[in-house]
Structures are given as structure tokens and as C-alpha cells.
Amino acid sequence: xxxxKTVARSIKERLANIVSYGTHRITNAVAEGVISKIMSxxxxxxxxxxxxxxxTAIFFHCGGLDLLYPRSSRMAxxxxx
Numbered sequence: 001x002x003x004x005k006t007v008a009r010s011i012k013e014r015l016a017n018i019v020s021y022g023t024h025r026i027t028n029a030v031a032e033g034v035i036s037k038i039m040s041x042x043x044x045x046x047x048x049x050x051x052x053x054x055x056t057a058i059f060f061h062c063g064g065l066d067l068l069y070p071r072s073s074r075m076a077x078x079x080x081x
Contacts, residue, residue: 037062
């Protein structure tokens with residue numbers, strides 16, 4: 001009977017979150033994924049000289065930027081002269 005009481009207590013404590021998920025179908029999985037990616041960037045580099053460099057790395061990796069294949073419109077020469 002004790003395992004059932006434990007489950008009932010857990011449900012009672014989290015009832016608001018359960019109802020919220022049932023209503024909105026929203027979880028924090030995306031936020032957890034972004035946090036995981038940021039932590040992997042932090043581990044991969046091993047440290048940053050300042051917070052600005054860390055922010056730049058986060059924007060670069062989480063923003064989906066790719067310096068190997070820049071957009072052709074940015075690289076097109078100016079022919080209006």
C-alpha cells in the first residue's frame with residue numbers, strides 16, 4: 001500500500017503541472033535542449049576570456065550560423081558602380 005501512497009503524493013504535488021500540460025501541451029524540453037547545448041559549448045571550449053566571447057559563441061552555435069557557406073547575396077560583388 002505504501003507505493004500507492006507515494007504515487008498519490010507525487011501526483012498531488014504536481015497536479016497543477018499535469019493539468020497545465022493537458023491543457024496547453026507545452027513542456028520545457030526546448031529550453032532544456034538549449035541549456036544542454038550551451039553547457040556543451042562551455043565544456044568544449046574550456047573557458048572564455050570574457051562574457052562577451054561566451055555570448056558570441058552561444059549566438060553562433062545556437063543561431064545556426066555557418067561561416068563555411070555564407071549566403072551568396074552577402075558575398076556578391078557590388079556591380080552598381
